[in-house]
Amino acid sequence: xDVAAANTRAARAxxxxxxxxxxxxxxxxxxxxxTPLTIAFAEQDAIKPWLHLDERASSYFALGLARTSGRxxxxxxxxxxxxxxxxxxxxxxxxxxxxxxxxxxxxxxxxRDAGSPQTIPQPGMFGPNVRWAADLPLPSGDTAVAARFxxxxxxxxxxxxxxxxxxxxxxxxxxxxxVAAPGEHPPPAPGVIExxxxxxxxxxxATAELELAANVLAHARRPLIVAGPETxxxxxxxxxxxxxxxxxxVLADPLSGLRTGAHDRSRILDSYDAVLRDxxxxxxxxxxxxxxxxxxxxxxxGQFLVRHRSSAHIQADLPGSWRDPDAxxxxxxxxxxxxxxAALRAMLPPGSGSEPGWAAGWLARDRAxxxxxxxxxxxxxxxxxxxxxxxxxxxxPAGATIVVGNSMPVRDLDSFLFSDAKQLRLLxxxxxxxxxxxxxxxxxxxxxxxxxxxxxxxxxxxxHDLTGLWAAKRHGLSLTIVLVNNDGxxxxxxxxxxxxxxxxxxxxxxxxxxxxxHAVALFGGRHTLVRDWAxxxxxxxxxxxxxxxxxxxxxxxxxxxxxxxxxxxxxxxAPSPAxxxx
Ligand SMILES: Cc1ncc(C[n+]2csc(CCOP(=O)(O)OP(=O)(O)O)c2C)c(N)n1
Ligand SMILES: [Mg+2]
Numbered sequence: 001x002d003v004a005a006a007n008t009r010a011a012r013a014x015x016x017x018x019x020x021x022x023x024x025x026x027x028x029x030x031x032x033x034x035t036p037l038t039i040a041f042a043e044q045d046a047i048k049p050w051l052h053l054d055e056r057a058s059s060y061f062a063l064g065l066a067r068t069s070g071r072x073x074x075x076x077x078x079x080x081x082x083x084x085x086x087x088x089x090x091x092x093x094x095x096x097x098x099x100x101x102x103x104x105x106x107x108x109x110x111x112r113d114a115g116s117p118q119t120i121p122q123p124g125m126f127g128p129n130v131r132w133a134a135d136l137p138l139p140s141g142d143t144a145v146a147a148r149f150x151x152x153x154x155x156x157x158x159x160x161x162x163x164x165x166x167x168x169x170x171x172x173x174x175x176x177x178x179v180a181a182p183g184e185h186p187p188p189a190p191g192v193i194e195x196x197x198x199x200x201x202x203x204x205x206a207t208a209e210l211e212l213a214a215n216v217l218a219h220a221r222r223p224l225i226v227a228g229p230e231t232x233x234x235x236x237x238x239x240x241x242x243x244x245x246x247x248x249x250v251l252a253d254p255l256s257g258l259r260t261g262a263h264d265r266s267r268i269l270d271s272y273d274a275v276l277r278d279x280x281x282x283x284x285x286x287x288x289x290x291x292x293x294x295x296x297x298x299x300x301x302g303q304f305l306v307r308h309r310s311s312a313h314i315q316a317d318l319p320g321s322w323r324d325p326d327a328x329x330x331x332x333x334x335x336x337x338x339x340x341x342a343a344l345r346a347m348l349p350p351g352s353g354s355e356p357g358w359a360a361g362w363l364a365r366d367r368a369x370x371x372x373x374x375x376x377x378x379x380x381x382x383x384x385x386x387x388x389x390x391x392x393x394x395x396x397p398a399g400a401t402i403v404v405g406n407s408m409p410v411r412d413l414d415s416f417l418f419s420d421a422k423q424l425r426l427l428x429x430x431x432x433x434x435x436x437x438x439x440x441x442x443x444x445x446x447x448x449x450x451x452x453x454x455x456x457x458x459x460x461x462x463x464h465d466l467t468g469l470w471a472a473k474r475h476g477l478s479l480t481i482v483l484v485n486n487d488g489x490x491x492x493x494x495x496x497x498x499x500x501x502x503x504x505x506x507x508x509x510x511x512x513x514x515x516x517x518h519a520v521a522l523f524g525g526r527h528t529l530v531r532d533w534a535x536x537x538x539x540x541x542x543x544x545x546x547x548x549x550x551x552x553x554x555x556x557x558x559x560x561x562x563x564x565x566x567x568x569x570x571x572x573x574a575p576s577p578a579x580x581x582x
Contacts, residue, residue, distance in 0.1 A: 001141030004180040010139035010149040011040035012188065017150035019046040021157035022198025023074050023101060025447075027062040029055050031078020033118070034105035035178040036139075038076065039185075046193035047074065050447070050475065055082045057468040059089030060437030063098055064444025067231055067427065068401070071198050072099035072160045073444075079106045080118035087126060088436055093167040094129045095431025096231045097318070099160035099198075100167040101153075102130070108138055108175045123171045132159045133169040163203045164320035203319050205335030205343065213290075213331045214347035216312045220288035221355040223248040224362075226301065228293030228323075229430045233257020235338035239292060240264040242345045247353040249362035253296045254413045254426045261423040267359060270419045271369035273298035274568035284362075288312040292337050294323050294430065297414045302326070316340045365572040370418055372571035376564035377416065383532075383552045384560050385484050388456055389416040391533060392482075393424065395540055401425040401449050403442040405457035406433045407491045408557075409484065413456070415564075425449070435461040439481070440468035446479040453478070454540075459485040463512055469523040472545040480540060483549040486557060487511040493558040509554065520547045 001009070014037070018026075026041050027050045028034075041049045050065075052058035055077045066073040077083055083104040093100045106112075107119050123135035136152055139145055156168045179185060217223060223246045227234050234256045240263045243250045251272045252258040259270055275281060277300045289311055295302060305313070306326050315324055319334040333340050377387050389412055392402055402417075402424055404410045410428050417426065429441055439462065442455035462483050472479055484490075492498060492508035505511070520527035525545030530536045539548045 003175050004177045004184075005186070006139040006141050006145060007036035007174050007178055008040070008180065008186065010145050011036035013146035014149040014153045015040040015044060015047060016193050017153035018074055018101065018157065019044075019193050020196045021154050022196045023047055023072050023157060024069070024195050025050060025062070025065055025071070026074035026076060027052055027058045027065070028076045029053065029058050029078070029082065031082055031105065032178065033079040033107065033174060034076050036174055037103060037105065037172065039179060041076070043188050044193050046195045050471075053470055054467050055085035056088065056437060057440040057465065057471065059086040059100075060440035060465070060468065061444040061447070061471055062100055063089045063093050063429075063437070064403075064441035065448050066093070066098045066100055066444075067096070067441075068445040068448035070232060072101050072157050074101040074103060076103045077105065078118070079104065079122065080120055083122055083125065084120065087129070088432075088434060090126050090167045090169075091129045092429050092431045092434060092437070094131075096429065097165045098167070098231055099157075099165045101156050101160060102126070102167055102169045104169070104171050106171050106173040108173050124169075126167070126169050129167065130169045131162065131164065131166045132156070133171070135171045136173065138173050138175055157198065161198055161200050163201045164318050165200070202336050202339060203334065204339050205333045209331070209333050210340075210343050210347060213314045213333055214344050216288055216314065216331060217246060217290065217344065218348050218352045220246070220312070222286045222358050223288045223290065223354055224286040225250040226289060226291045226296060226305070227252045227256040227258050228291065228296045229253050229255030229428070230257065230293040230337070234292050235341060236261055236263040238338050238341035238345070240267070242341045243267045245345050245348050245352060247359045248290070249359050251296065251301055252419070253293065253298070254417050255297065255428055255430055256293050257426075259417065259426070260420045262421060265419050265421070267363070268419045269362060269366040270417070271366050271373060271415075271568060273300050273414055274369040274373060274565050275365050275572045276300040276304045277565055278569035278573050280573045282307065286311050288314070290314045290316065292316050292341070295325065297410055297430070368571040368574065369568035372568040373415060373564050374418070376567045380560055382556060382560075383550055385486070385490070385552050385557050386412045386416040386561065386564065387533065388482055388484065388550065389413055391536055392454060392456070393417055393420065393422075395537060396424060396454065397451060398422045398424070399451035401427060401445060401451060401453045403438075403445055403453065403455045404428045405438040405455070405461040406430070406435050407458045407461060407489065409456045409458060436464045437468065439465040440471065442481070443468060443471045443477055443479055446477045447475065452480065454480045454482060456482045456484065458490065459483060459487060459512065459516070460489055460510065462516065463514065466519050469519070469525065469545065473524045477545070478543040480546045480548065483516060483547055484552060485516065485549050486552045486554040487513065488554060490552075490554045490557060493554050494561070498558075516547070516549060520545070
């Protein structure tokens with residue numbers, strides 16, 4: 001068999017096997033070396049091929065799509081620096097445990113490290129950021145070529161959905177001619193390619209680990225559950241049921257999936273960040289902390305956990321990961337959070353539970369802080385960045401998605417999106433906390449989500465991913481973007497460098513001075529500069545690419561945030577906090 005025919009046969013077998021294993025989307029950027037695969041994706045109907053023009057945007061779009069659909073997404077690019085542009089999204093996918101099948105086309109091995117154009121060392125180039133990396137063979141005329149390439153695809157999907165889901169990298173060399181002349185290119189085999197259901201691993205924790213942890217929990221008098229960010233959300237009913245059995249308060253990060261929804265939220269806390277910022281929180285002493293998910297967004301919570309190093313710390317997480325930067329863990333449970341929470345609850349003896357007043361005290365403080373935050377927010381006359389989330393929570397329908405950028409948007413989400421029965425899906429790239437690729441990730445989410453999707457993003461993050469906007473135009477996606485424009489890095493105003501005026505504004509404040517309306521127009525979107533909250537609300541309606549710009553003052557927002565946090569802390573720590581109510 002000639003080279004072009006072997007390339008076509010291998011690429012078709014590979015794509016068909018991806019579909020069978022549950023891949024329904026592929027993000028593809030233009031290039032020559034990837035031709036056999038690009039054509040194989042383009043000439044079938046099972047996997048939707050999404051065209052992108054730059055690899056960084058393409059990979060972040062794939063990340064958002066995979067996070068939202070729950071299916072692995074394939075990524076394809078040509079050889080050279082194109083592949084390197086995937087790296088940031090792969091790092092995020094690894095830490096956020098999002099399955100991506102990364103395919104980088106390459107020149108044949110004999111042309112590597114020999115001055116060949118557009119050739120960089122690609123095998124293994126993503127290092128520890130992928131779960132598995134393979135350098136595939138050149139397609140050959142061997143009769144096993146189809147089976148071999150299908151096996152690589154199946155194995156890649158299997159690994160990406162393993163105990164610890166994540167990205168995998170297949171480096172795929174192709175020799176020339178990459179494709180046969182039109183008359184000689186064989187038509188695809190007849191018959192529909194089926195997309196299978198992806199099978200996720202559901203690792204069960206070991207009984208011995210469960211017994212130890214259940215014993216500690218059964219004896220805890222002041223237990224606390226910390227529910228951190230988790231891709232796909234933590235199992236809300238199982239965690240709530242465990243909290244009920246322990247009568248334990250749950251510090252629920254907005255990215256845990258526990259803040260909103262129909263599950264039992266009677267022990268869900270949302271304003272603990274404000275409560276724990278106050279030094280008086282030193283008086284609260286849990287004797288057992290059970291952690292699900294990643295480290296919470298709230299820095300005050302992380303510091304609170306470190307202050308209680310001497311309590312029992314049970315870390316429940318997937319096997320193959322250890323999310324404990326402060327080395328607090330005393331007991332470890334390696335399994336799926338749903339199986340772990342359900343098993344622990346079943347093992348608790350009757351009569352387990354916290355001492356009287358423990359959960360009620362937390363709840364009372366949390367509610368007092370929440371009401372103070374809410375009324376502080378409503379009382380500010382000028383545009384307050386935190387209020388965006390109060391407005392969105394009120395305006396959006398159940399099932400809507402809010403994607404937030406890193407920096408202040410995710411922190412404001414934490415402070416101002418409160419526990420509520422109306423379910424909202426809350427997402428962010430919190431694995432590596434990058435301000436890159438945020439718009440593309442949100443557009444990937446918009447490509448897979450059923451309800452409306454709103455992105456809340458800072459101006460520097462928006463600038464970072466302007467090319468990502470092209471996907472909205474090309475693919476006719478609807479995304480509302482709330483652009484919180486404080487002309488620079490607002491977050492740095494909260495940090496110690498803010499008190500160094502000689503260097504602060506140039507190197508940290510970093511105003512870009514850009515008028516973003518031109519960028520939105522370039523990509524065919526609607527841009528509205530809103531002056532007040534009534535204007536904000538009316539700009540929220542409408543499909544397509546809808547950018548709502550809110551101009552805020554960096555310094556003023558630092559002052560307003562501090563005012564809100566101080567009001568919340570004094571309400572929470574008033575001599576007798578309001579009695580708990582559900
Ligand atoms: C890719 C990347 N580069 C730099 C940073 C460091 N960084 C964190 S926040 C921030 C400023 C973000 O500004 P903006 O998006 O306007 O949000 P704001 O702080 O104003 O809320 C920067 C540069 C990062 N996290 N990721
Ligand atoms: Mg900013």
